[in-house]
Amino acid sequence: MNYEAERVIWMKRQRSAAIAIAVFMFILCLSLFQLFIPSASAQAAIPEDEIDRYIQAKMKQNNIPGLAVAITRHDEIIYSKGYGSTSEQRPITADTPFAVASLSKSFTALAVMQLVEAGKVNLDKPVAAYIPSYQPSDPRGSTITVRQLLNHTSGITDTVYPDMTIKPQPYSLDEVVQRLNAVTLHSDPGKQFRYNNTNYQLLAGLVEAVSHETFPEYLQRHIFGPLEMNRTLDVANTNQFQSMFGNYLSQGHYLLFGKPVAAEEPEWFVEGAAGMVSTVNDMAKWLQLQLNHGNYKNAQLLSGEGIDAMHAPSDPSNGYGMGWEISKTEDGKKRIQHGGILWTYKAEEILLPDEGLGVVVLFNSGLNAFVDYYSFASGLSGVLTSRPPEDSFLTSSNLELGMGIILLITVLMGLRSLARLKEWEERYKRRSRWRMLLSYIFTLFPCYVLISVPQIITFIGGGRVLSLEGIFMMMPSIVIWLAVASLQSIVIVVLRVFRTVRLQKIVKATK
Known part of the structure; x- marks a missing residue:
């Protein structure tokens, strides 16, 4: 065999070996891909059909006219959808606006914590030091700290200042402060936990006094804007909902013997405590921020330590942090949640940081003695974490x-x-x-x-x-x-x- 023939054979063998190596490497890479990627895709996959069936069954059992739900995993929205219809019989989508009520409190808390991290507010300094017009006749009021307002341990309660029943309702944060000057505290500051909306109205006044911006302007510039919450806004009084009806916000409902009845929300001053209107797509971005240590698309709205402080209870006996309620799941994992209550709207949100999951559900029906709204969000979290929700006969x-x-x-x-x-x-x-x-x-x-x-x-x-x-x-x-x-x-x-x-x-x- 001559040299040229040997060279040709050698080259063919080399090509065959190269092809064999390439095939082997391809198979190896494919095996590795199948080994690791499916676990990631399995994490991303969600049981959409099961979620649909669960929500529709719960809506039927509880006579809910409409709701929207969004689910996040870490920095990704993995599910968002609307169900039912508005009071004008328009189909609800993930971009339909709802009043989110007390879910607003965590936004107010974040605004305060931003000012804390900017060195403009001290959590353990009396709020009176930041709001000059707050000069309470009860000397104990002058000692209420910013932290105590955030934790609902200020001593202000509904029994001494029933914010929902006061007639006429206030129309500004300044007016709230003036009325609080005449209030005698229920207990010494820091002694008792009593959930009260007025605490967060005072905090909104603090934000205005320190930032020199109106509260809605501050939220838009420092929170809504960076989070790209483009369909979210803040109002001071529920009367402002009426001006939105027809072109932005639909009327909510109350349930009369199980039949949804469209109605206007009773007048209530809600600035700082319950004044936000949003969508589940926007609220999902809020949950992403919470699950990603204060970061959203490389924008750091608050440090991870600040988020952790908000998610930590001031006292294990009451489980309230800063705008969030903290508890444990049935298997001992951390659960962070909050509900929002109006008479014609309801809202629920849950964070499961160990699983990186967030769930928000917004309803266009309000507080009802016979409807367990929390079970909607907790049931969805159970579907997603292999903790099947329990059925109840008491629907x-x-x-x-x-x-x-x-x-x-x-x-x-x-x-x-x-x-x-x-x-x-x-x-x-x-x-x-x-x-x-x-x-x-x-x-x-x-x-x-x-x-x-x-x-x-x-x-x-x-x-x-x-x-x-x-x-x-x-x-x-x-x-x-x-x-x-x-x-x-x-x-x-x-x-x-x-x-x-x-x-x-x-x-x-x-x-």
């Missing part, structure tokens, strides 16, 4: 059906009592006066309960003081039942008293 539909049955029974019993007045009259002749008096007192029992509803709610609600209009919108079926029962009891007692007097006159006339 709004079942509870409202139960109230309807109770109301019907109450009406029938009232009609029965009216129809048997003659029999009662015969029994009266054999009863002593003190027994008759006791029967009247017992018959009027629904009236006592109806009159006491605000106090009962304040007692079982941790000292929150609600307006009568708000109480009705929160539990209309219960209020209607009590009102019907009270009216029936009054009519029955009046007729019985009338018959008693008539019988007494007859007896006297026969003597």
Whole structure:
């Protein structure tokens, strides 16, 4: 074999070897790709069909007219979608605006923490040092620190300053400060946790006083703008919602025996505590910021240490940090959350930092005694973390059906009592006066309960003081039942008293 032939054979062998090596390397890379990448894609994949079924079932069980949900994982929005319709019957999308209520508090807290990190505010300095017009008549008020306002341990409570029931409502932060000057604290600052919106109204006033910007301007420039929350805004009073109806924000709803009823939000001053309007796509960016140590697209809005401080409870017994509630999941992992309550809108958000997950759900129906709104967000987090949500028989539909049955029974019993007045009259002749008096007192029992509803709610609600209009919108079926029962009891007692007097006159006339 000559040299040229040997060279050709050698070159063919070299090509074959190169091809074999290339094939081997390709297979190796493909194997490595399959080994590592699927785990990452599995992390990114979410059970969309399961989420859809879960939300739609929960909406049906609880008579929710519309909601939107967004889910984030670290710095990525992995799910966002709207369900149901607005009060104008427009389909809800991930860009439909909702009032987010007390979810606003964490934004106010971030604004304050930004000023802290800028060296303009000291958390442990009295807020009166930053707001010259805050000169409380109660000397303890002058010692309330910025941190105590953030943690709801200021001593200001609904019982001493019922911000939801005050008439007329304030129209500016300055007016709030002037009214607070006359308040006597419920307890010494730092002693007790009492959730109160006014704490965050004072903090909004602090932001204005230190930054020399209005509160909405500060939020837009330092938070909404950097986070690209382009469909988010802040209002001072719920009356401003009405000016948005039709061209931006739709009316929310309250639930009357399970039927959504579109209604205007009762007047309430909400600046700093509950004044934001946003979308789930915008709120998802907010969750991303929380999960990424204060960073969003290389914009550092707050240091990681600052975010950690906001997510740390001031006291394990109450679990409240700075604009966030902190607790543990069933398997002991950290859970950071907050709810937002209005009478025609509701909002829930959850952060699971160990899993890098965030969930926000915004509703166009408001606080209702029979709807567990939190279960929507917690159930979604369970779907995403292999902790299946638990079904409950006590859904709004079942509870409202139960109230309807109770109301019907109450009406029938009232009609029965009216129809048997003659029999009662015969029994009266054999009863002593003190027994008759006791029967009247017992018959009027629904009236006592109806009159006491605000106090009962304040007692079982941790000292929150609600307006009568708000109480009705929160539990209309219960209020209607009590009102019907009270009216029936009054009519029955009046007729019985009338018959008693008539019988007494007859007896006297026969003597």
